[in-house]
Amino acid sequence: MTEEIIIAGFGGQGVLSMGKILAYSGIMQDQEVSWMPSYGPEMRGGTANVTVILSDEKISSPVLRNFDTAIVLNQPSMNKFEETVKPGGILLYDPNGILHPPTRKDIRIYKIEGALEASRMKSSKTFNMIVLGAYLKINPVVKMENVLKGLKKSLPERHHHLIPLNEEAIKVGLEKVEKVS
């Protein structure tokens, strides 16, 4: 099994850390992983994206043109990455701020009201974990127990008290994800 994922949105949405938690979860179940960010000015509030690959085999290229899954969190990323999803692949997006929803017919499209649910949880920081939960519902590439282990690994100890909140956010994502087409 190899899963090639692009996660893309604005800097500050937790794109890179969501990818990191996913990668750590892969390690927890003995998979090979790679996490390749766009870096540079994006770190300061522009668009940010990260390619995460989880695989049972050694990973060749960390740079890809096409993906099994695109997780899209803003319009510029939708414009860029909708077309990169392999036929039969997954596109998951948050409709908040999306003016032009995806139109492809040969892929599976899902949405998650991540920003809305995060505001309901009164913590914008839970946004990326809600989206992660939604993805794991569609495609359980990593087991939940390993996600929790991954969270523990990727968060610095001083933030470990936030793990229950993150766990709750993942559950919200699991419940609220909707199939679009």
Place this chain on the structure above:
Amino acid sequence: MSENITPEEIIKKGTLVFEKTKLMTDAHLSYCPGCGHGVAHRITMEVLEEMGVGDQAIGIAPVGCSVLAYDFMNIDMQQAAHGRAPAVATGIKRLYPEKYVFTYQGDGDLAAIGTNETIHACNRGENIVIIFVNNGIYGMTGGQMAPTTLEGMVSSTSPYGRDLGMTGHPIKITEMLAMLPGVCYATRHAVHKPGLVRKTKKAIKKAFENQRDKKGTSIIEIVSNCNSGWKMTPVKSNEWLEENMLPVFPLGDIKG
């Protein structure tokens, strides 16, 4: 008197008035007759010998006339790229805090190409000694203008005399360095008269004692002559030094 008299027969206990330090090699000095470098080398080595730390000293030779200082100073030495001696000294001293590390640099090396390395080593208060020989000219490469060349002074790259409007003023870098908190001792001396040599040697000793006591950077500027570059006899160059260099670069302690 026998014809087969040996030095040992002349030099007896009580009659010895001068002995060359073992920390100077027997190599023939490459400096021009009358140049101040030889004296500056010797008193630096005498200080290390008197302190008994010759085998714990590491010197850094610059680019310039003293590029071959390691041929004359009989201790462990590294030769540094032009201007980089204070960075090289930093690399050594940070790893051997108990050793005695010093740079020996000319005006072009320290006050032109190496200003960055010099200022930042001093600003970090690297616990080293900097011996800075200022003769107002690039001697090694044939008498080009230095950052410390005086106004109106003729050199091969200021053939009509240094024009301050074009090339700026002679830089008083020791005064500048004295401003930095990392510098514990900044002083200016000369070696063209025996009394001044003794004072300079005292200053060098104080600088190495500062290093032993971990006080920070010590810088000793030695205003010296360059009779070849200045195109004067040694005697004339010493007179010229007194009349022209010392008013711009006055002797004495600047800090510490």
Place this chain on the structure above:
Amino acid sequence: MEEIKLMKGNEAFAEAVIREGVDAYFGYPITPQSEVIEYLMLEEPYKRTGMVVLQAESEIGAIHMVYGAAGAGKKAVTSSSSPGISLKQEGISYMAGSELPCVMLNVVRGGPGLGTIQPSQADYFQTVKGGGHGDYKLIVLAPASVQEMADFVEDGFKMAFKYRTPVMLLSDGLIGQMMEKVQLKPQKARLSNEEIREKYGSWATIGHKPEERTIITSLELKSERQEKHNHKLQAKYREIEKKEVRLEKFNCENADYLLVAYGSSARICQKTIQLGKEKGINIGLIRPITLWPFPSDEINKAADKVKGVLSVELSAGQMVDDVRLAVNGKVPVEHYGRFGGMIHSPDEVLEALEKNFIK
């Protein structure tokens, strides 16, 4: 067994430097490798091993601090990215001339000039063909994974001290910024000053009596002696060429076409092999691990069995010169690569191969 960690290439390098028992790191921040010094400052290795970490006033300052430390027999490291490595060339040439060991890392970004901060492999010429002045060579290791960013620290120091010569790890923004699994080696002890005296005291400036004193210099005013010194360096380089070539081969057995790529490009090309298989095109890959010494013999042998060789680099075509020299006219050799910070995808490499040799 050491714990498996998820780390960026830059961080893995920094941690491996600590664990190698390195004595000092001197550096200056520059994207995309600032994580190296940031990691070291955060980790406080002076508390773990006594290792010195210092942010220098410039890349020039940093390389000359490395020169000083290396000249005193210590294991010293610096790292930078392309514009900073240009500044270090003076010190690198001096270290090669003075025969000093050290390990350096270049996390290459796109140039020329200030260029971009995105990945590139356009510093091949600078690293492999000289960079600084004079007849010298660097041993050049090209990591292609986060694991190798860590492993090559130890490999680099082994060769640096064996041959008393500087070693460069030529990486790029992709390998430096990417996170992968990495298994780190256990902590090695730093050598004590007594051990250094024992091992390197014959040449290192560590304080000696006059009759045993040591001098580190690259200066020799007498041309006859300078030529002799150059002959000595060249003899050393010939020995390195004989003994230290490293490469990795993928699918070379029955390949019809050969890719030659190093570092991040070699990773991308591994995927191209797979894409080629799906289209019925049999592609092999030689990945030089040492860029100098270059695996010319192996590439020459491999050229016997293929119809064409494509050198793939994130540059306008630099290593392709060495590939052409190696292949020596046996089959056509072409170059493909995106550059200026753009990264070719595995598909683009395949398209380039088809365009050059098949269609």
